[in-house]
Amino acid sequence: MSHGHEKKTLRLDEVTIPRNHWWNTFMVAGAVAGVAGIGATFALGAADHHQLYYSYLTSFMYFLTLALGGMFFVLIQYAARAGWSVVVRRIAENMMATVPVFAVLFIPVVLGMHDLFHWTHAEAMEDPILKGKESYLNQEFFLIRAGIYFAVWIGVALYFYRSSTSQDTTKDLQTTRRLQAISAPAIALFALSITFAGFDWMMSLDPHWFSTIFGVYTFAGSVVATFAFLAVFSVMMRRAGLLGGVVTTEHLHDLGKLVFAFTVFWTYIAFSQYFLIWYANMPEETIFYRHRWENSWANISAFLALGHFVIPFFFLLPRTIKRNATTLVIGSLWMLFMHFVDLYWVIMPNHHKHGVHFSVIDVTAFVGVGGVFLASFAYLTKRHATVPLGDPRLPESVAFENF
């Protein structure tokens, strides 16, 4: 570097969460919220199984896409051999490593299969169109595919997580080389698994409808929310002094740029899906937007276009907004909220076909699944250093500056 950067070597105790730190309340509060929220969801939903499982699925997808987005972030950093991101990569690794928890959280989705997926009913197969899709949309294959997705995700997540955290002490250069080499094939597996998971768990809620871009749409929303989550937690943990003072405005600026870029990417994909369906004007495709343009759903659709694109686009556009921790957090929290609106808009019209119908179960499911996610994330964060101490690119990341 050309000027006054003091050479900084991080000590383990600077990036370890202390025993009595308030961070630990995340684990307790998350666990309590998880048990209470999921308990309340099932108690309240006993009378209305459809509402129960639709609400649960929405929150399940919300937090699952955060975990998967974390995985994407980690994989892409290794594939690109990125230097800037090392100081915030552990946060994404901790998001990614919550994936095994989602295999357990998937059980209610399996239990609710008949309430969620119309195509699981025997009489649905009398419909010639659904009959034609039977070789893909049948219960056995659906469960086998879910098993494959979770096997891939858990395999990739734990492999990268364990390698990276063990490098904290071994400082072994070979670990980075190995992870770089397998990150590219892992990205291919990730792309296929999130695409088909999106098809299976969200698109097949309306089994007549199909959109080949739906997997990318799922991915785009997932990644926006993940960058926003990374920005929020980078700022929060930095203010709490948990990141050893190595996360600077420069890293926040880059995370802000990524939130902005993927907000535009989401819009590009969302509009592409809408545009082609609008142009071709085929009833089997337009039905998706017809449902979402009827009655009060039209308000949510308009709000989505405004809140997931127009407002954040102009808000996040200036450089100063992305370099100011407070405004970056405001923009990021907004995008985290809009990601929920997006999934709600995709999933819920399949249940409430004639208009928006908010339910208290939407809230309890969010609190429940979110509590479990937060508790797992906080626990993983506490177990290891908050910054990958052994990464050979750590000094490069610490010294990183935007031009």
Place this chain on the structure above:
Amino acid sequence: MARHKEKIFGVLAQFESSQDIFRACEKVRDAGYTRWDAHTPFPVHGLDAAMGLKPSRLPWIVLVAALTGASCALLLQWWTSAVDYPLIIAGKPLFSWQAFVPVTFEVAVLFGALGALLGMLGLNRLPQHYHPVFQSKAFDRASDDKFFISIEAQDPRFDTSKTADMLRSVGATHVEMLEE
């Protein structure tokens, strides 16, 4: 000589390393000079802050250009498709905004890019075929391994001897006067 005395452009000072020029820029900035520049063979991190440069106005030029592009494109499509030559396509309304989005977006990007290029050239007063610093033989190495600060005579704080002394005191290894 037709003229009695050539007009002074300013003073040019040479520095040996990026650290030296970085510290010198901070001193020149703190001394209150406003009409001066730093010349380095490669981008030096943080030099804009050391020079006390304000954020560029370029983003605003790009924003205005892009919004102009978007408006013009939308206006053109609306006028041609819905007003001047109305043609029903696929039974859709004459003003189908959905169909106009790609062109609107592309033209916004085109105008934004042109705004960035022309705005950059304009703010830098480029192209410029002659600059007084080119008189200096030493300045050839500004694109190789030496670092320079030039302070213009038009700067209100400029004083031929004091400014040169100040530059020497902050580490300049070679100082020369430049004529217009």
